[in-house]
Amino acid sequence: RASAQRPEEVIQRYMEVVAGVQDEDCIICMDQLSNASGYETQSTEEGPSVLPDTVGKFIKCGHTLHMLCMLAMYNNGTKDGSLQCPSCKTIYGEKTGTQPKGKMEIYSIGQSLPGHPDCGTIQIIYSIPPGLQGPEHPNPGQPYSCRGFPRFCFLPDNDKGRKVLELLKVAWMRRLIFTVGTSSTTGEPDTVVWNNIHHKTEMMSNLSGHGYPDPNYLDNVLSELASQGVTEDCFKA
Ligand code: NAD
Numbered sequence: 124r125a126s127a128q129r130p131e132e133v134i135q136r137y138m139e140v141v142a143g144v145q146d147e148d149c150i151i152c153m154d155q156l157s158n159a160s161g162y163e164t165q166s167t168e169e170g171p172s173v174l175p176d177t178v179g180k181f182i183k184c185g186h187t188l189h190m191l192c193m194l195a196m197y198n199n200g201t202k203d204g205s206l207q208c209p210s211c212k213t214i215y216g217e218k219t220g221t222q223p224k225g226k227m228e229i230y231s232i233g234q235s236l237p238g239h240p241d242c243g244t245i246q247i248i249y250s251i252p253p254g255l256q257g258p259e260h261p262n263p264g265q266p267y268s269c270r271g272f273p274r275f276c277f278l279p280d281n282d283k284g285r286k287v288l289e290l291l292k293v294a295w296m297r298r299l300i301f302t303v304g305t306s307s308t309t310g311e312p313d314t315v316v317w318n319n320i321h322h323k324t325e326m327m328s329n330l331s332g333h334g335y336p337d338p339n340y341l342d343n344v345l346s347e348l349a350s351q352g353v354t355e356d357c358f359k360a
Contacts, residue, residue: 128204131172134194137206137215138179141187150209151192160189186210201259205352214352221259222298223267223315225251229288231280236326238336239279244326245288247276251301251315260303261313267303268314276322283341286355290348293357294320320347 144156152161159175166172172194179190186208197206205216232244250273256263278284294300302318305311321344325334348354 129169130194130197130202133197133204133206133216134173134179134190138181138190138193140190141178141180144178147187149188149192150186151188151196156187156189160191162191162195164191181208181213181215183215184208184211184213212350217297218299218352219297220299220302220318222295222301222318223251223254223303225249227292227295236277236279236335238338239281241281242284243280245278245280245284247278247288247291247322249274249276249300256303256313265313268311270306270309270311270314272315274322274324276324277326277335278323279341287341287344290345290353290357291320294348294351294353297353299351299353320344320351
């Protein structure tokens, strides 16, 4: 699903060229912005590329860096048409991840969660079967394993919990909930792991630390979603 746009065009959509550069360092290469980027310009058939001494400024957050350094970072990633400012992590465009194919199901449970006595519970079930890694994964062509699937997750069925659910659906569509990598719990490589958006996988106990009660959970997961570019703005477009 990677975008067909030229990488140079993606950079130029979200960064503007700055003239008269101050004495600052590029956050990617750590060299001064007044020196040229160490990356080499790739000349392409489709049009002019970015020159090593061009300094760019992100249109929203205003951070400056070598445009060619940013192009190199983009080309090293999933090339999905989105950029993330390496200084403040502001996302431009729609960030997508590398979550393998699977299923997200949602159910309603009458019972309340510890700490949320006034409402029922939303249950999310994620199912991902084993498969072969694609070009976006650490070892393309090799298999990936899937431990502990289906994974059962729980949210309080109140306004904030339902809002989190809607945002998790967006994150799922954008392939952001899981990734293929090394499990930090088991050390197993080439396996499907959580990807920085915490889920509560225990309903009535908290033996793993991933259960209830946790009064900060909904706010924490909202900010984790926001740092992947998933916010209520997704519903305004
Ligand atoms: P990981 O160990 O690489 O950790 C990635 C993130 O997931 C970390 O932020 C960690 O805090 C969080 N995490 C770790 N254990 C978790 C848990 N039980 N529930 C929710 N979040 C958890 O990630 P991973 O390898 O995907 O998962 C960790 C382990 O938990 C794995 O061994 C997996 O099999 C197991 N697990 C089992 C179930 C189940 O329903 N049986 C559900 C979730 C995770």
